[in-house]
Amino acid sequence: MDDDHDGKLNFKEFLDYAYNTYKSYTEFENSAAFAPTAEDKFAELDINKDNYLVLEELRPIIHYLYPGDLFYAKYYTSYLMYQADDNKDGNLTVNEMLNHESMFYNSIYGHTIHDDDFDDQRDEL
DSSP states (O other): OOTTOSSSBOHHHIIIIIIHHHHHHHHHHHTSSOOOOHHHHHHHHOTTOSSOBOHHHHGGGHHHHSOOHHHHHHHHHHHHHHHHOTTOSSOOOHHHHHHTHHHHHHHHHOSOOOHHHHHHHHTTO
């Protein structure tokens, strides 16, 4: 992230490495396409106005740059609800989960299983 290894981020480094990650997570978390511009966020974080960000100044957004397990759990839960909640009532039924079982499988095991693969297994029942 710190290309010139000076222990701080200039605006270009912030833009290249930190801002897009921050923006993506902020937009997801707020369920809206709102995030301050890179220039505005940099200016807000640059408390001493020296045009560099040190670790202490990055603390307000560090959880966006290095999200933990809880964030990923929230993200995948939201994603699965959006994809599998066919009637968009905010709840998943067993039938909705079974209609999208490959999506649930893939979110856990990380490799792709297509719906056709599950159909082959059901034929024997």
